[in-house]
Amino acid sequence: MRAIPTQRETTSCAPDARGCARVEATLSGSPLAPGSARALLRKTLTEWAELALPGAEHLTGRLGDDVTLIASELVTNAVVHAGTEVRLTCRLEQETGALVIEVADHHPSRAPRGGEPEAPPVQDAPEYGRGLRLVAALSDSWGITYRPGTKTVWARLPAGDHTIGERIDAYAGERAQTHDLRVAESLAPDPPAPFAARGAPGHREGQPGGRDTWHAGSYGDDWLARRHGRDGTWLGRGALSFLAEASDLLAGQLDEDLVTSLTGQLIVPRLADWCAVWLEDETTGHGGWNEGRRRSDGPRLARVWHAGEHHIEALSRALQHHPPDPGDPLSPGPVPYPWPVPAPDGPDGLPDGLPDGPYDADAGAGVPGDGDGGGDGGRSGSALAYRLVAGGRPLGTLVIGRGGIDRFPDEITGLVEDLGRRVALAIGAARQYSRQATISAVLQRGLLPGAVAEIPGVRSALVYEPCDKGGPSGDFYDLFPAGQGRWCFAVGDVQGKGPEAAVVIGLARPWLRLLAREGYRVADVLDRLNQLLLDDATEAADAAARALVAAGARPTAPGDGPQTRFLSLLYGELVPFNGGVRCTVASAGHPLPLLLDPDGSVRTVTQPQTLLGVVEDATYTSETFELYSGDTLLCVTDGITERRSGTRQFDDGDGLAAALSGCAGMDAEPIAERITQLVHEFGARPPADDLALLVLQAE
Numbered sequence: 001m002r003a004i005p006t007q008r009e010t011t012s013c014a015p016d017a018r019g020c021a022r023v024e025a026t027l028s029g030s031p032l033a034p035g036s037a038r039a040l041l042r043k044t045l046t047e048w049a050e051l052a053l054p055g056a057e058h059l060t061g062r063l064g065d066d067v068t069l070i071a072s073e074l075v076t077n078a079v080v081h082a083g084t085e086v087r088l089t090c091r092l093e094q095e096t097g098a099l100v101i102e103v104a105d106h107h108p109s110r111a112p113r114g115g116e117p118e119a120p121p122v123q124d125a126p127e128y129g130r131g132l133r134l135v136a137a138l139s140d141s142w143g144i145t146y147r148p149g150t151k152t153v154w155a156r157l158p159a160g161d162h163t164i165g166e167r168i169d170a171y172a173g174e175r176a177q178t179h180d181l182r183v184a185e186s187l188a189p190d191p192p193a194p195f196a197a198r199g200a201p202g203h204r205e206g207q208p209g210g211r212d213t214w215h216a217g218s219y220g221d222d223w224l225a226r227r228h229g230r231d232g233t234w235l236g237r238g239a240l241s242f243l244a245e246a247s248d249l250l251a252g253q254l255d256e257d258l259v260t261s262l263t264g265q266l267i268v269p270r271l272a273d274w275c276a277v278w279l280e281d282e283t284t285g286h287g288g289w290n291e292g293r294r295r296s297d298g299p300r301l302a303r304v305w306h307a308g309e310h311h312i313e314a315l316s317r318a319l320q321h322h323p324p325d326p327g328d329p330l331s332p333g334p335v336p337y338p339w340p341v342p343a344p345d346g347p348d349g350l351p352d353g354l355p356d357g358p359y360d361a362d363a364g365a366g367v368p369g370d371g372d373g374g375g376d377g378g379r380s381g382s383a384l385a386y387r388l389v390a391g392g393r394p395l396g397t398l399v400i401g402r403g404g405i406d407r408f409p410d411e412i413t414g415l416v417e418d419l420g421r422r423v424a425l426a427i428g429a430a431r432q433y434s435r436q437a438t439i440s441a442v443l444q445r446g447l448l449p450g451a452v453a454e455i456p457g458v459r460s461a462l463v464y465e466p467c468d469k470g471g472p473s474g475d476f477y478d479l480f481p482a483g484q485g486r487w488c489f490a491v492g493d494v495q496g497k498g499p500e501a502a503v504v505i506g507l508a509r510p511w512l513r514l515l516a517r518e519g520y521r522v523a524d525v526l527d528r529l530n531q532l533l534l535d536d537a538t539e540a541a542d543a544a545a546r547a548l549v550a551a552g553a554r555p556t557a558p559g560d561g562p563q564t565r566f567l568s569l570l571y572g573e574l575v576p577f578n579g580g581v582r583c584t585v586a587s588a589g590h591p592l593p594l595l596l597d598p599d600g601s602v603r604t605v606t607q608p609q610t611l612l613g614v615v616e617d618a619t620y621t622s623e624t625f626e627l628y629s630g631d632t633l634l635c636v637t638d639g640i641t642e643r644r645s646g647t648r649q650f651d652d653g654d655g656l657a658a659a660l661s662g663c664a665g666m667d668a669e670p671i672a673e674r675i676t677q678l679v680h681e682f683g684a685r686p687p688a689d690d691l692a693l694l695v696l697q698a699e
Helices: 033-050 062-081 130-138 161-172 178-187 220-226 230-251 256-267 309-320 410-447 498-517 522-550 655-661 668-682
Strands: 020-027 086-093 099-105 141-147 150-157 204-206 212-214 274-279 300-306 334-336 381-390 393-403 458-465 475-483 486-494 567-577 580-588 594-596 602-604 623-628 632-636 691-698
Touching: 020 033, 033 062, 033 086, 033 230, 062 086, 062 099, 062 130, 062 150, 062 230, 130 141, 130 150, 230 256, 230 410, 256 274, 256 300, 256 410, 274 309, 300 309, 334 410, 381 410, 393 410, 410 498, 458 475, 458 668, 475 498, 475 691, 486 498, 486 632, 486 691, 498 522, 498 567, 522 567, 522 580, 580 691, 594 655, 602 655, 623 691, 632 655, 632 668, 655 668, 668 691
Parallel strands: none
Antiparallel strands: 020 086, 086 099, 099 150, 141 150, 204 212, 274 300, 274 393, 334 381, 381 393, 458 691, 475 486, 486 567, 567 580, 580 623, 594 602, 594 632, 632 691
16 A cells, blocks of 8 residues: 555644634645645545534535645645645634635745746646646635745635535536636646647637637537536536546556446546446557457457446447557557447447447548437537557557537547546556466465375364465465375474565475475474575575676675575474374474463473574474373464564463463364464454464364
């Protein structure tokens, strides 16, 4: 998961002595601070509304959205231009119902941009200063206060009934107010390049008033006004926040199908009546296309979304027969897409907004061959396809469509293109995660035994819980027959986790089995395993040194090269006999095994010794004892003994022995379940280390 920006010193949301409810927080000067500010304000405004504070009745409506947007822009401005910690304050004036936002940083020497006279419009519009123009457009007053070492930008939003009513009406779709048009101009100035430059039919000509007029029978940008003002209002004030929220939402998804599902819900109905996402296999090179012809392993229609959910099935059938032609597979810009036609094997009718006639490819994007066209109630419209490209690899295609228009406005196409880039990055990240998770799962299965051996006269139970579900664990276990009436068991823990730990496990477990089946005694197995680990580390260090010298680098000093991975291991041998089981065990730097007698007494049965892979020529010893009916041997890793709850550990004061003593009279499986339950309940948070537990009980 991503790191959460620092947030501290948050005050109570209760009214203060001045009759104001207020909340304060300090955020780190990182790119994640705006998202943290938005989340904090949404939560605070909701709490104030639930408390029914005076003046709080409008906080969850349009006023709350404006406050959240202003705070996001001011925090962004502070992070970009100051880079210090940001102090965010929000006050609710209970007498007037007005909201005041203050954002302070510790870089007062640089004045915020945005107050300079604007130069005449040029092709490259400046990217700075829009945040303060947005604040000026949404608030009735704002300003900058300088104090020693601090600069504070504040804005006040009134909550008068007349103003709120006008904003709610505009948001509901009656008409776009002049207020919203000023916000639109600050957030999204007229695009420098016309849509016709991208290959769309027709052309645009500049007008004296600064507006572009679309010829060839289209109403182009006027579409915003013909949609009852709703789209124009939303685009004007929310486009940047929409992209920011979409980025936050998509960045946390690790499944590509879920990414496509969220994409459909983000686009429909805000930006289009319907959308579809095709996904391609990166290994095919062109997503299932070869020299312009569709291949049998072509793109997969992963998601279709329509404003009317009952239309999704019919639209899916129509789109299945017309996968997008990739054209330039690495160009993310929009290209015309044929308006869907009824599927040959589908029903006669299609949902409103889809034509019942063929598509005329020569007529341009979204122009039907014999559809009825026209207004919003027609059965024709415009559709555009966007290639989803991330890291130079084509991942799929996003298609959007809207009925009743003959072209999308530039504001929509640019916004969807920006969203498409974010969708492509999210899909690429999800695929990378899926590949890594698959590799880790396969590797983890190879490091652990496929089955646990059954031992005559012995009941066994095993618990294995890796901390990182998506990567190799540092703990391992084994229980296998060694021949000549012997069975061997092992519970080990490699220093660290991940691929490095997996390498050591991949060496140790096969060596254990080989040495045991060659007839070596328990202590001799540990002696040889220790020497093998040291030899392997020496060979790795020599190889690394030779590679450095060959590359022209200086040889590393002693101790600076690749280091060996230490290994703690509990290894034992079981030999059943008439009436019991003879057990020989040795511990190399591992938590000592515990023996539970039927009367509930618990004792250790071996002595601690040095870790494997640390001391050369170390000599290990073993202890032998016998298990009789009801005797239980418990073997664990340090993930159990060192399970933490604050400053305490589970095994403090012989906690593990006390827990095992309470299991007297229980079989192996219930004992394993009971110990595991106690370990999980010991701390409020999930375990921070791998857990491995082996119970051996004489029948």
